[in-house]
Amino acid sequence: MPDTAIFDVDGTLVDTNYHHALAWFRAFRRFDITLPIWHLHRAVGMGGDQLVSHVAGDRIEREHGSALRAAHTDEFDALLAEVRPLGDAHRLLADVRSRGFRLALATSGLSAHAERSLSLIEAHSVADARVTSDDVERTKPAPDLIHAALAKVGGTSAVLVGDSVWDCRAAAKLDVPTVAVRTGGFSVAELTDAGADTVFESLPELINALDDTPLSEATEAPQPR
Amino acid sequence: MPDTAIFDVDGTLVDTNYHHALAWFRAFRRFDITLPIWHLHRAVGMGGDQLVSHVAGDRIEREHGSALRAAHTDEFDALLAEVRPLGDAHRLLADVRSRGFRLALATSGLSAHAERSLSLIEAHSVADARVTSDDVERTKPAPDLIHAALAKVGGTSAVLVGDSVWDCRAAAKLDVPTVAVRTGGFSVAELTDAGADTVFESLPELINALDDTPLSEATEAPQPR
Structure with a gap:
């Protein structure tokens, strides 16, 4: 887990x-x-x-x-x-954090754009770390962002939440499960074919179903000695 | 046919x-x-x-x-x-016309927008008729546009070429086959689930495959006495 x-x-x-x-x-x-x-x-x-x-x-x-x-x-x-935030984005982050997960936000985009996006969803108050294209050599569909995110928060095992087939494919390369949402405009079949475990129509729908996903409850991560 | x-x-x-x-x-x-x-x-x-x-x-x-x-x-x-035309739009129309089909262009949009779109693809030189939302009471997914188009060109049996699930659903109500293209941004599964017979990635791909679709060759329409 x-x-x-x-x-x-x-x-x-x-x-x-x-x-x-x-x-x-x-x-x-x-x-x-x-x-x-x-x-x-x-x-x-x-x-x-x-x-x-x-x-x-x-x-x-x-x-x-x-x-x-x-x-x-x-x-x-x-x-x-x-550009507007998607409905309940902050609530989703807060809810997942309250279940014990370390939280990393990953963006392939530029730092300046990422800053505005993160402030729109008040991410700074809940996220443990962010990784951008500056942190990796290769962006998605290469899995480097996932490695970098785990390293930054000191986690051992990840679940990815994403909207695109590139998220799913990057995660699949590391056997990281992906919970996908349709908010980016990909279809259910495109996302499942790319490896998504489950696909939700919206963030509120995902929040309601968290118990049935790998986001249900975090495992205790090993403490540094 | x-x-x-x-x-x-x-x-x-x-x-x-x-x-x-x-x-x-x-x-x-x-x-x-x-x-x-x-x-x-x-x-x-x-x-x-x-x-x-x-x-x-x-x-x-x-x-x-x-x-x-x-x-x-x-x-x-x-x-x-x-707004730009999609590649080979005019060639597709001309090719289908050369196979003996009566050609009707259907738009749910406004006349002013339709005019510009039709001029972008030089439709006036190949189309027999156009139907717009002005010609019908109910737009797609109601099938009225298809009825109106057949009536305008004096045809008896249609095949529809479209990009959206609304095209497919409108045509399915009249048992009209739909050849779909992905140019509008719907996925293959969304289009086939809505009733599309075949789905092509682009207009050139459709042109190359016309022989394998209901657009292969037109039947002789009954002549008025």
Whole structure:
């Protein structure tokens, strides 16, 4: 049984995925590249370091990768003010913490965006640690963020809460169970096919069902001697 | 076998669903109502007359329905200039027409938006008729648009090409087969569960597979005496 709960932030606790998809669409358009937005949407949740080649190929990554990421940051910045937290995000964190879990918040995004997201859900009062892309070499779907989160809170075994297939795939590589929510816009089948143990429609629905998930009660983590 | 191909426009031929989702999010925010964008996204493709109560309940529809639809139009207008056609939309229409089908284009949206979408894909040179929400009493998922489209082109049997579960459900009510594309952001399972016969990732993929779909070749429609 896990002692640590790792929460993905973007798309899971804060309603950002559609803004990210549109920001990527606009970023690519600056380079006269038009991509179907649904395809960008389904790539959100990977790190930006991996997204460009995933959606547009290795040549575009080589030629414009860094500039496209800068353009995406610029476009997302312009939308950031209207981003809202998902309902009951803070209550979910507090409830999971009260069950004895160490709490880590993981974001593939940039620190500046993460700061605003975390303040929207008043995360600082409940989270033990946060990990961002700065803490790892490879972002999701690589599992490095999960390793980094466990290390930061001194946990031994994790459960991940996320919204994207990239969360599920990263966790599956480490045999970490994933509780998924549909708030990022992925479907039930997409999430279960990627390895999610259970899928909930909303954070309140997950809160009501916590007893039936690996978030039911934390195991006692080994104390340092 | 069908003699008429009915194409949904928004989300199927033109990449509008994510803009519509964001426009609805912003429209509701004007009334201090915050809805998860993924939920709005999955409701896009129903008519606006049905969407408000579907996502926010009957009370909000009664109190703000018309004002919310006006706000959505306003917000979508502000995004319209960046909307792009989906790749090979015109080629798909021309190919299906060359196989002998009568071609009807169906949009639940407003005439002004439809005009721009149809010009983006140069639809006027290939389509026999268009039907909009002005032509019917009830929009999708009611099947009235399909009836109206068949009547306008004088066809007897239809196949529908669409991107949303609302397209699939409308067609299923009339035993009209649906060829679905993922361009609107629904998943394969969501579309097949709603009744889609086959699901394609893109319009070029559908073009390549036309021989294996009900769009293979049109039946001769009965001639008027």
